[in-house]
Amino acid sequence: MKLTSLLERARVALLAFLGVVSLAVSMDASAIPVFARQTGFRCVACHVGGEYPQLTSLGRMFKLTGYTLGNANDIFNLTTNADRPPVAVMLQTAKQFYASTNPAAGNGTAPSSSFDLQVVSLFTGGHITDNLGAFVQWTWNKYDGNITSGSQYTQSSGIDNSELRWADRIVTKDSDLIYGVYANNRSTMSDVWNTTENWTSDWIGYFNAGGAQAPTTFLMGAAAQHGEVGTGAYLFKDKTWYAELGVYKSITHGPLSFMTGGATGSGGVPELDPSPYYRFAYNKEWGPHSLEVGIHGMTSYVHNYGPGLTYSDWSGSVSTYRDVGVDAQYQYVLDPHYFSAHFRYTHEDMNNVLGVPNSSGLTPTNPTDTLNEIWADMTYIYRAKYGAMLFYHGATGSNDLGMYGYTTNGSPNWQSWMPSLFWAPVQNVRIGYMYTFYTQMGGTSGPMLNAGGLSAHDFNTSMLYATLIY
Amino acid sequence: MKQISKILTLSAVALALGACSTGLDRSRSLLNPNVSGHTLAQQVCSICHGNIGDAVNGNSVNPTFPILAGQQPDYIVAELQEFHDHHRKDPAAQDMMWGITRDMTPKQMKELAEYFSHQKPLPNPEAAEADPAMVKAGEKIFNEGFLEKAVPPCMACHGSGAEGNGPIPRLAGQHADYLYKQLVAFNDDAQRAEEDEKHHVNSNGDDLERPQGVAMEGIAHGLSDMQKHEVALYLQSLK
Numbered sequence: 014m015k016l017t018s019l020l021e022r023a024r025v026a027l028l029a030f031l032g033v034v035s036l037a038v039s040m041d042a043s044a045i046p047v048f049a050r051q052t053g054f055r056c057v058a059c060h061v062g063g064e065y066p067q068l069t070s071l072g073r074m075f076k077l078t079g080y081t082l083g084n085a086n087d088i089f090n091l092t093t094n095a096d097r098p099p100v101a102v103m104l105q106t107a108k109q110f111y112a113s114t115n116p117a118a119g120n121g122t123a124p125s126s127s128f129d130l131q132v133v134s135l136f137t138g139g140h141i142t143d144n145l146g147a148f149v150q151w152t153w154n155k156y157d158g159n160i161t162s163g164s165q166y167t168q169s170s171g172i173d174n175s176e177l178r179w180a181d182r183i184v185t186k187d188s189d190l191i192y193g194v195y196a197n198n199r200s201t202m203s204d205v206w207n208t209t210e211n212w213t214s215d216w217i218g219y220f221n222a223g224g225a226q227a228p229t230t231f232l233m234g235a236a237a238q239h240g241e242v243g244t245g246a247y248l249f250k251d252k253t254w255y256a257e258l259g260v261y262k263s264i265t266h267g268p269l270s271f272m273t274g275g276a277t278g279s280g281g282v283p284e285l286d287p288s289p290y291y292r293f294a295y296n297k298e299w300g301p302h303s304l305e306v307g308i309h310g311m312t313s314y315v316h317n318y319g320p321g322l323t324y325s326d327w328s329g330s331v332s333t334y335r336d337v338g339v340d341a342q343y344q345y346v347l348d349p350h351y352f353s354a355h356f357r358y359t360h361e362d363m364n365n366v367l368g369v370p371n372s373s374g375l376t377p378t379n380p381t382d383t384l385n386e387i388w389a390d391m392t393y394i395y396r397a398k399y400g401a402m403l404f405y406h407g408a409t410g411s412n413d414l415g416m417y418g419y420t421t422n423g424s425p426n427w428q429s430w431m432p433s434l435f436w437a438p439v440q441n442v443r444i445g446y447m448y449t450f451y452t453q454m455g456g457t458s459g460p461m462l463n464a465g466g467l468s469a470h471d472f473n474t475s476m477l478y479a480t481l482i483y
Numbered sequence: 484m485k486q487i488s489k490i491l492t493l494s495a496v497a498l499a500l501g502a503c504s505t506g507l508d509r510s511r512s513l514l515n516p517n518v519s520g521h522t523l524a525q526q527v528c529s530i531c532h533g534n535i536g537d538a539v540n541g542n543s544v545n546p547t548f549p550i551l552a553g554q555q556p557d558y559i560v561a562e563l564q565e566f567h568d569h570h571r572k573d574p575a576a577q578d579m580m581w582g583i584t585r586d587m588t589p590k591q592m593k594e595l596a597e598y599f600s601h602q603k604p605l606p607n608p609e610a611a612e613a614d615p616a617m618v619k620a621g622e623k624i625f626n627e628g629f630l631e632k633a634v635p636p637c638m639a640c641h642g643s644g645a646e647g648n649g650p651i652p653r654l655a656g657q658h659a660d661y662l663y664k665q666l667v668a669f670n671d672d673a674q675r676a677e678e679d680e681k682h683h684v685n686s687n688g689d690d691l692e693r694p695q696g697v698a699m700e701g702i703a704h705g706l707s708d709m710q711k712h713e714v715a716l717y718l719q720s721l722k
Binding site for chain 1: 503504505506509510511512513514525526527529530531533535536537538539544545546547574575577578579581582583585586608609660
């Protein structure tokens, strides 16, 4: 490519980027997404330092009471307030930088030459009746790694995190009880402490490299792909004790199939037989501090892709993934300082069916395997404008050459660190930079023989992004 | 046909869930004027202005949110109206209370004021962490003022126990961080008013964070940053 044409592309991209930012800055700062329109709150009321998706105590209570709090008419009123339409849009512009220029090294799904609008999400939901509310998200990805079509740059669109929730709260002089039921399309969608993969703050790093070489537990990885529908019930007593039980199943047809629309029908989304999910937590709040410690788990019964079978074949053998973990959150919320830290450790016991690929397309060599996944993060935000985050993510487990064949011993072990900085000039806009360092893959920091001699650090990815939510 | 049955089933599910309503006395609607102040206190206010174990007693946990238990009812009504009219503009007011009061009726405001003024204020647990020397210095300002800068004693208006009176708020046991932030807001307003005067601008108080607190402007302006902290810590220690 000629230098002039390269410069021209850079100029166009920069103009687009600045255009998005200046448009956002010039907008009325109170004109913001669905729940903010419904409640009249600013982002910072329900999100730590305005850093969505991390929920404050108020945000947790809003979600647990079914997204119903606020100034919205019941749906049966058949009137809506034109000033507060229950719709919102999120746009994400980004530029990725990969450590290795060789795409075969497993670059992220976005081409390294791109600097463009990569994600569009539409939201709707909120108050339906005094007890019933919804969170509905639809997302278009310009570059989607989930679709295997022979092309690296396939776009996709489909339903994203979506939930319908019915809740009641009974408050008396010495008791405060919230109870409710939900139907959603992702186990851990119901999380209010941001300790699960679904709601951690690295959501922006969609296009990371290294995915295949960085195995995660079924609960935090494959189960979180919106290809399933679950229902559950929960209670939260005295803002202290939380208990939740749910069951998830793949659905391709019937009235609830809209909850998996666009997420199923192609490879990459596992077929799930009814699988139980649970969570128990202790929550304590004092002064500006809050603490949560708890356990989470799911036992997933997943259909394998036998020879000649496709996604819609409800036959074939079933592998079992039993995940059990502990999780914790600490928060300090008092303007101008906002701090949060999260931790989770999930142990997985796998019962593999031999001789056929599992739902990830990998063929295990051991009848049983284990995997221990660890996540930890810290966030500091000043005046809800300037933020710094650090994430750690990794796993250790039993060697299995069939599934983790990029080293000669078949180790799944990997480690990564992700520092991130961002600036929110107004609450609708976030401009940030994040870097993912892989310090170990295939159990080694050195070259992996079956991965073309690449080392963990060859998968390092950094990303400059601007997000607009309106 | 398939689509129609899908729509019918979904509508039936939504209707069934919608019909499972727990009624007006457990509503979290801020739009319905028929929801009582008592219900709003339980279902909405208690989320931030309540205690763990006793959500509705008006004693907040996080200092972002002021303690409302035992507050003067006239002051509560006045502030709710100020939030509703967007006159009170300190950041926390804009973050949350503008939304909460957006469609609030005068009747609801009155009921809320009645409710919270009758709650029993509890000793502030944060008081134990305060530096005793600062609390003592704050006590002196509270009782004697800081005459050097023409700051009158706080007790002259707020009462000897900082219990407040009518539109003058109760301050006893209030979170020190909240009180300090209000003093800073009054101080900033004093500077804004001074600037307006200098440039002969009549802003009608539109550029002030707390235009109703004009009596506090000179007082807050006369106190140093340290003195603001001291008096806030003393007030927090009062029971």
